[in-house]
Amino acid sequence: MTARLLWPGLAALSLILAALVAQMPGWALLPPAALHLDMAAWVSAAMVWLVEQATFGLFTVKQATRALAAMIEWPYEAARVLLVDGITEGRGRKAVTLVPPLSWIAVTVAMGTLGVYARNLWLGLGVGALFLYLAVFGQWESAMITLASIVIAVPIGVMGGLVLGVAAYLSPRFDRLQSPVLDLMQTVPTFAYLVPILFLFGFGPVAALLATVIYAMPPMVRITTLALRSIPPEINDFARMVGCTGWQRLRKVLLPAALPDLMVGVNQVIMLSLNMVIIASMIGAGGLGFDVLNALRRLDIGAGVEAGLAITALAVALDRLSQALALRAGLPDAATGSWIKRHPKTLAVLALVLATGLLGLVWPWLQTYPKAGELSTKAFWSDLVKSININYFDQLEAWRTFVLTYMLLPVKRFLLALPWPWVVALVTLAGWQLGRARLAALCLGLSLFLVAAGLWEQAMTTVYLCGVSVVVAVLVGLPLGVLAASNATAGKVIGGVIDTLQTLPSFVYLIPVVMLFRVGDFSAMTAVVLYALAPAVRYTAHGLRAVPEELVEAGTVCGCTPWQVLTRIRLPMALPDILLGVNQTIMLALSMLVITALVGTRDLGQEVYIALTRADTGAGIVAGVCVAALAIIADRLIAAGAAQARARLGMGGDA
Known part of the structure; x- marks a missing residue:
């Protein structure tokens, strides 16, 4: 079997093994209990000793x-x-x-003044407006x-x-x-x-x-x-x-x-x-x-x-x-003279702090933003979700059922049906092909750690959810990155949306998703895709913009169509950056999966969350290290793949 046919052949063999799941012995599907090590108890005992008995001599x-x-x-x-x-x-x-x-006026003006100092008046006004938003x-x-x-x-x-x-x-x-x-x-x-x-x-x-x-x-x-x-x-x-x-x-x-x-x-x-x-x-x-x-x-x-x-x-x-x-x-700082001459804005802000503090004793609205002037969008957001649920429930439910039935559940069943020794062997082989003995040993050791921890099924569930979410994020992010790199106006709009997605805290994604789709794997996947989408878009756009224009011009002179220039020149040259974007997407997806434990997933994230609610230090740390093991395997394999891609393209071997 040639190297080109190796992985398609292994994929076909994996499908055959998954189809024969009913004929396999139990020890082949899940690691037997004899291979499990009670790591959680060891870690918990170590933490108890550390807190109650460990000492540095003079103090504990x-x-x-x-x-x-x-x-x-x-x-x-x-x-x-x-x-x-x-x-x-x-x-x-x-x-x-x-x-x-400090009064709301003083803090708002101080942050706005810092913006003026850092760049210009427009940044100062923008920062001041954002702090004013918090008050209003x-x-x-x-x-x-x-x-x-x-x-x-x-x-x-x-x-x-x-x-x-x-x-x-x-x-x-x-x-x-x-x-x-x-x-x-x-x-x-x-x-x-x-x-x-x-x-x-x-x-x-x-x-x-x-x-x-x-x-x-x-x-x-x-x-x-x-x-x-x-x-x-x-x-x-x-x-x-x-x-x-x-x-x-x-x-x-x-x-x-x-x-x-x-x-x-x-x-x-x-x-x-x-x-x-x-x-x-x-x-x-x-x-x-x-x-x-x-x-x-x-x-x-x-x-x-x-x-x-x-x-x-x-x-x-x-x-x-x-x-x-x-x-x-x-x-360089061009200001000269005494401290007072060099920092007039600082003096003005200090004077405002003092003035609003004193005048706030007379006019309380200068100290604390008045309740009567506050606005609220709570009803708007609640009514919006309620309206979507009422008017589009059938369509949303049909889409949820379709994705669960034809994408999520088949992938989950396939991964859980694979014999664990086969999965360990595949991961180790991938490490050998991309990084030889050192990377293969790392992949083998981390895979066996998952076996010894007794969390193999949860780990495969994590791989399934993370894998599907990353594939969807890349399929959405890749064309968006191409569009952002090829059109300046679209790039600005997409960049603004991506900025917003990156600054929204991870928990915020769960609220509308749960309200629209209830708890379950589909809600988790949707939240993960939204949270992890940004790197796929950014790295794709960055890689395409970094392609030397001489290569594009050479392709155009040779008669390539715009589609051929994109698929045969730009995308291959941008492949290392795209792979690094996939790497970052995986990292964000894994971090978000732990948070989606709140919406009913049954993966390693759920194990970490349960350990937190029970204050079970050992179980929490072991499950967390299992997530880290998956992340490190993915990181090292993709980084090695990116390095090989750079080497093939004559761009150096560093990822």
Whole structure:
């Protein structure tokens, strides 16, 4: 059998084996219990020992975690005092406000002024309008609670990522050691973070902050290392020639030179922190995340969408500000003179803060946006979904039934009917073909981990849901990416839609989907496709735009039609980027599948969620690592495939 016929032949053999499922022994379909290891009990016992008995000599691990929580709680409480609570005396109804928090006018103007400083007046007006939206639609207090968390989580994530990234840049050995840890941090589902953090730090906003930092830090680490390695060697050599010490070279030369790229990392930390706020609300974060989660529990689509749009407004404002500051970071500051002359806007904002604080004692609407002026879209969204259900129920139900009957269930039955040794062998063979012995060994080891964990059936269900969702997302995203790359107007419209989909928190997708299609695999697939669509579109468009125009012109001169230019030149040249987009789509799909456990799936995500509700640390961590194992297998196989595609096209072997 030639290499070209190998995989079609294996696919045909897989279909035959699935058809013979009734004749197979039970041990071939599911790993026998003798192969299972009680990993959950081991992890739970280790966590109990860690919390109750482990000690560093002078203090225990429990005392260390409580001390760390206290260190984080102090700045968080300070941020809440500034943005939400003010300085009060007493508790509950007897509490008396001595110093109010920053007024809604002061915060809105301050953020708008920051936008003017970062770029121009238009950005300032846009950011100010988004914060005004939060006040007008009654989301101000929840938004400020969320912003207080972001204000603390982002600096911790940035500083931690910066330190680890610099250490990885200085020590290749440390980089090799921390790379698998970062892989786990990025691929273990977010729910799985919450179980051990809840165990170590208890319930409350501090534990939620730590979960947010762990989730958001890895991109900063990787971007820091990459940015420092991308600095031209001449700059480093020049710093040595003028006599800089290692610390001076890092602080005064390398980090300033890498600052624009580092600001991109800051942007990623901000966006991931905002994406985590709803999940973190399950262990006491509060704010907009709690509002969305509460609305989902009550199936209150109006309240859920309104709170979700508030998170989107906050995310867009912070995203645009951080992007603008990233561009400005590389520009010299032309202002001269004293601090007062160099910072007139800062002085104006401070004066406004003081003025609104004092005048708010006389006119309360200057301090707190008046209830009488608030608007609400809750009824609109609820009525919209109700109207769709009433008028289009038959069509929606027919579509749901069709997809379940002819796409989802056949794929699920096929994967669950395959013998597990056959699946392990196929994955290992794919690793061998794409990366030889090292990748094959990794695929084999991670596949056997799923066997030993006793979660093979749940893992195959996860593969089925993720696989179908990714295929649908790619089939939709690929033509959208082609359209965005070929038409500037369409590119702007599609880019705006994709931006919105990326900034909407993951839980928000579940509310309208459940209201329209009820719980089940179809609802989960729909939510996953919407959430994971963006990379398929973005990477396709980016890859097509990056194709050298000389190649396109050469094809046109040779008489190629536009369709031939697209299918025979642009798409093949863009294939490595498209594969990386598929890779990112898989990562997002796996992270979203854990959240869709709330709508009735029966996969690894459900195992993680059940462990969280029972505070079962061992089961949660093991199920989370199983999801990470699937993610790492997919990531390594696709990255190796992209590297081979680049090599075939003469673009180098790096993915």
